Amino acid sequence: MDTTTPLSSEEPFIQDLKPPVPTSLLLLDIVAGGALCLALFIELPLERSSAIEVVMGILVTVPHMARRIAPKSVIVLTLVGAAGLLAGGITPGVALAASGLLSFYTIVRQLNRGAAWAAGGSVVILFPVAGWFTGVGIMSPFVLLGTAMVCVLTLLANLHLSRAEIEEMRADGLGTLREQAAMAERARIAREMHDIVAHSVSKIAVQAETAPYTLDGLDDRAKQEFAEIAAGARTTLTEMRRLLGVLRADVTTAPETAPQPGLARLPELVERHEGTADLDVVGEAVPVPQAVDVSAYRIVQEALTNARVHAPGARVSIELAYRPDLLVLRIADDGPGPSGETSNGHGLVGMRERALALGGWFNAGPGPSGGFLIQAGLPLE
Known part of the structure; x- marks a missing residue:
């Protein structure tokens, strides 16, 4: 800092x-x-x-x-x-x-x-x-x-x-560079705070949604209160994501009319990768929400970019696992392992934000057999 x-x-x-x-x-x-x-x-x-x-x-x-x-x-x-x-x-x-x-x-x-x-x-x-x-x-x-x-x-x-x-x-x-650096630092802090608060608000939403099923004897009024708490928490998460998009001024977004890529285009993405990459699908592929569809594609896309930049020539293995309520992504390469830039890069931050914004989870770090491993879980509901 x-x-x-x-x-x-x-x-x-x-x-x-x-x-x-x-x-x-x-x-x-x-x-x-x-x-x-x-x-x-x-x-x-x-x-x-x-x-x-x-x-x-x-x-x-x-x-x-x-x-x-x-x-x-x-x-x-x-x-x-x-x-x-x-x-x-x-x-x-x-x-x-x-x-x-x-x-x-x-x-x-x-x-x-x-x-x-x-x-x-x-x-x-x-x-x-x-x-x-x-x-x-x-x-x-x-x-x-x-x-x-x-x-x-x-x-x-x-x-x-x-x-x-x-x-x-x-x-x-x-002077302009100093101002941009200061703005970037503020945006970085905002992203960190977003992750912390988003996790807490997401936890509130989950607990409020599950409370009627885990607590016995709740009347209709109490259930309605929990439903409103959960809805408010989800709305707060949505507004926080919008605020984060405003703060991250260095990201160029596609026009509103541009088609958003999804899981159906992953084979094409893997084929375009400059290096060896394999795509495996585990479980029966089922329709997923559009947000999950787009986020999963973007996470794989950014992971391939990281591999090309930080581990050129490495073999990349991509696994898509469909579970009853979760889509699990696993992207691993056999490169030399993570560097400081890889561990703290903007790309990993974006992937993590995408997963957390959907109420999922994200992990990135050295793989068990070397190289670099990225894992993300995106809820299907």
């Missing part, structure tokens, strides 16, 4: 937090911001710069040191710094252009893929326009290099966004 405890009220918030930025990337950003600041003030000597230009120069470069921690604030500060320098008549140099490209990359990293491509395309168009307005020239190396760098940065940003989307989809998939 899965022992994973549910999340507390604080834990979902903790899981939603972004993972910490690696120290190596933080150091890289610090170096990049410092280098841009140094390069800018080499191009723009401090002794010839006003206080406002110095402040704007710091704003346009130094904030890049924290672009992975607070990208939106960095974008605002660097754009303000760049606007201040350009408004003061500073001619864009390599450092200012590099800062602009880094700001552009930081911006597109915050967008979705479509918006990132749109932003990149817009900037690519703006570069030649800016070159024409400033007189630098549309085909100048500065414009061509800037355009190429914007294209490269847009591509890199989209690759990052694609990887982030894949990781998000993977995380969503893992």
